[in-house]
Amino acid sequence: MSYIMKKPKCNNIFSWAVGLTASLILYLAPTGATATETLQAIKNIQSEVSRALANEQFAQINAMADNLSESRERLPDGRWKLSFVIYGLTGDIPKRDASAWHARLQLMDRWIAATPGNPTPYVAKAQFLLAYAWDARGNGYANTVKEEDWPIFRQRIAQARDTLEKSANISKRSPLWYEKMQDIATAQSWPEEDFVRLFREGAAKEPANYFLYFNAADYLLPRWHGSARQLADFVNSAVAATEKKEGQTLYTRIYWSLLWALEDKTFSPGYADWPRMRQGFEDIVRVYPDNWNLNAYTYYACMAQDWQTARIIGAKLTTVAMELWKDPQVYKRCMQEPSSGRQKSAAHIQQPASHPR
Template identity: 30%
Template sequence: MRSILNGALRQVIAETAQAEGWASLEDKALAWARKSPSSPVAQLFVANVLLDHGYAVRGTEYASEVPADRMAQFRRYVQASREQLEKTKSVASIDPSWYEAMLSIAQYQRWSQHQHEALFAEAIKKEPEFLQTYFVASGWYSPKWGGSRNALNDFIVKSVSRFAQSEADAMYTRIHWWVSELGYFDRFEDAPVDCARMMRGAKVVAQAFPDQWNINNFALFAVRCYDKASFIHFAALIRSQPMLEVWEDRAYFDNAVSWSRH
């Protein structure tokens, strides 16, 4: 099952908050929820507006760098979002993004490992193929949120073990891509990643979804894994020009090509 909240409605939150302000957006979300008490989307929309508002107040700094008043506001919004999710669970948890939001709250409120694992287990039992569940759950283990490198790596390995081998490799790649984007290991090169498995999974994903965004990113990961053969494989699939949104600098790609030939 795919989330019915992700995508368009999340874009609505960002755009409406920017255009009209958070107070107006919250009023509209609450009005919609009151008019549509049996709608999972309406109830989840309220929870996500509150959560996103809290994060907008908090900012992206490390917790130690956030002023106390902003952190207190952030915690209030997170708690309000949690209360909305809990009271509407019977209606809203038909959508797997209910668990996505609650797993974010578990991270922000620093639930115990037992509580977090129980929530994650419930989420994947209900919808085992919803990728965001795995992505968001990984945050609890991040060194940046009180976890550790080994704990995060152990979570990734354990969480993908329920899949058949090729899909497990693909999930391993997807989750490591996610945590790399968020800087959970600081630098990918310093992460305890199994690069051979990362590249096997990348090839599985690229075969199923051969768009240029994936291919360029997997070529970049091949460079970061010091895997010349995999770089050559993915570079050959890049059409016309490398995507600068991925490489940032054409010289980086050109240097990688030169490196792969020696």
């Protein structure tokens, strides 16, 4: 089943700036010092939102979201800033702290009651309920979830869906509505034809919202509702629809978005092709030469054992982003000459262990 519709006749559908970084490990900003302008910008957005929420300055958050929705302003790495307004709303809540989660839920409801005509509090509450559901379930495989936690997970996912559907005449004005509904569809195991319909509707309205493509890729993972072949077909169709303006950008962005799932299997047979991904990184950094993007380019070159590219791009880094590399020794080993006698492999790359959403 093809996910990509025929391109509308509008000539400037993809005329907004090239690409969005797809790394989902950055939905929540790091708490310490950051290595790139992008990470600092995310931290600033989420800090401003957290302060406003704590003080119940709901109109301030709505105005920020409205402005970013209108301007489609991007981070230095190319992602929409808008997507980060509602992430981080639960990052300070301890796991399984029922009283803290309940207090935050009440705050979400006060936000809606205070500004019922704005779409942002509804998508924010849906995001909250999704996080609340995953707090009950945990991020492990299905066979690691306690039987008594499944009904709680399903109930909270259903509440997120109910929030979006009942407010659709208002909340659908936000591009984030489709992102959150995709997360719900994946969690509820929607039939593929229903998920495709949702994706197409969202992409028709916001064809440059690459998070829609990233969420579709999540859905098509073998661990969810697809296969490596279905995922590859989707990626190829997405690139074909955007290649004239984006080159291989979307190829790289989508597979990068799956780092949490593919880990060191990214370049296994049936998944990403390094020459195409390398070209995608070239297309990305030509427009967004942010240090985060350059770190990721180096990181994946190392994973692919393309040592020459790793050293060339690695030499351009202003700072080594530990948020990605995790261990400075991993970067150092990547930069070593292969002729040093030490066997190098993708095993040197340490991957994030869980999906943060």
